Amino acid sequence: MTTDLTNLALDNQLCFAFYSVSHAFNRAYRRLLEPLGLTYPQYVVLLVLWEQDELTVKEIGERLFLDSGTLTPLLKRLEGAGHIRRTRDRKDERQVRIHLTESGRALRERAKEVPFQVGCMLGMSADEARALTQEVAKLRGRLHDSASLPPDP
Amino acid sequence: MTTDLTNLALDNQLCFAFYSVSHAFNRAYRRLLEPLGLTYPQYVVLLVLWEQDELTVKEIGERLFLDSGTLTPLLKRLEGAGHIRRTRDRKDERQVRIHLTESGRALRERAKEVPFQVGCMLGMSADEARALTQEVAKLRGRLHDSASLPPDP
DNA sequence: AAGAAATAGGTTGCGCACAATTTAATTCGC
DNA sequence: GCGAATTAAATTGTGCGCAACCTATTTCTT
Incomplete structure (x- = not known):
């Protein structure tokens, strides 16, 4: 009885702990990334690309557990900022390959x-x-x- | 050297772990809460109110680490769904007190x-x-x- | 008591996150 | 080889989360 209720509350508490700590992390990174003009999700996309360039949207999504509905607009903003380029794969025109520009590679140094x-x-x-x-x-x-x-x- | 780089990567990994696990939790709760017509943030607001009714927006925000920019529209949606009512405090007209409706209290049973x-x-x-x-x-x-x-x- | 400062909540604008749907290209089955 | 199924990305619509700003009310100062 009491034990059950406690456990039930616990599952909520554990989820809430992750929910709130991820916001706290987001706020912490916001301050650090703002001088670079990046959001945290944009930063993690760049982390992936700094590790391996020329990935497709799908490959980035698999690494970050994000889908195209999230990534497409985010990548367009990164392209607008001049950090990446998006080009259709000539072998498979369904795929879009993302590659860093000089500016995108240079950011790595500023973010280190x-x-x-x-x-x-x-x-x-x-x-x-x-x-x-x-x-x-x-x-x-x-x-x-x-x-x-x-x-x- | 190597140790430093490893540690630097680690801080990113820890943050990313929280970032991605909170999304995973969100998706898990989404499926469970969808029959109730609730999102996870709406659910946690109700959890707070089920524990103590008649809180102000600020008091809810303190418990959940959220500000009025997030809560105001969320609370309006909960009000639109008929689960809560928002009324100005007569003692201090700056404050808005949130109280559960019958429907809001009944949800507790369905969410248990x-x-x-x-x-x-x-x-x-x-x-x-x-x-x-x-x-x-x-x-x-x-x-x-x-x-x-x-x-x- | 009158003006200044503080406080509560609301508004606006931007960027995710994701479900659902659409479009276009590729692969499969026969 | 050709239609069907699959796949990759884009699009649409909703709901956060938060910074920046605004409004109204209350409290502080003197």
Whole structure:
């Protein structure tokens, strides 16, 4: 009884903790990224491209768990800012390949202090951060799995 | 050197883990709340009101870390759906008090299975969930503290 | 008591996030 | 080889989340 209610409240609390901490992260990054004219989602797209250029929209979406409805307008804004170019793949005209411009590559240098500054706000060791990251990623995986199942497993 | 770069990547990874897991939670709740005609943010506002009715917009915002720019339109939608009423406080006309309607109170019953169903997706014990919730909340607190400081502490 | 400062809530504008749908290109089945 | 099914991206519409700004009310100062 009491235990059940407590557990039920807990599931809500856990979700809310992630909901609110992701907003807190977003606000923290906003201040750091504003001088670069980037939002956090734009920044993570660039992180992906800095690691591997010439990806398709779909490949970026798979890495970030985002779909074209989110990425297409975001990528158009990054193109408008001059950081990337979007070109149809000549081999498969359905695909759009994203590649960095000189300006996009140059941003990497200007952004290299950002993770360090965020790291200062975390108040935890690298090992703790590593462990927490893994635990959260595992949880995300389970949620994705549940989402791909029929309504009531 | 290598250690530094690894740590820098880690801070990004931790933030991204929260960013993506909160989307995953959002999608999970969306399916459960859709029959009730609620979004997750609307649901958490109702959770707060089910706990304590007659709160002001500001008090709701303090509990959820949201401001009036987010809450005002959301509350208007909840009012449009008939779940709450918004009335100016007669003692202090600046404040707007939110109170549940009969429909809003009745929703609580219909929503009572939701946390349990989410709990099933978590794949962790109540103790693990409790510990994780606390750790994430502590991190959120530190981020809020950092945010209220001057640019470079 | 009168003006200044603070406070609560609302408004505007922008950028996600995502469901649902559409369009165009490619691949599959026969 | 040709129509059907599949796939990639774009489009449309809704709802946050927040900064910046505005309005109305209350409180502070003197």
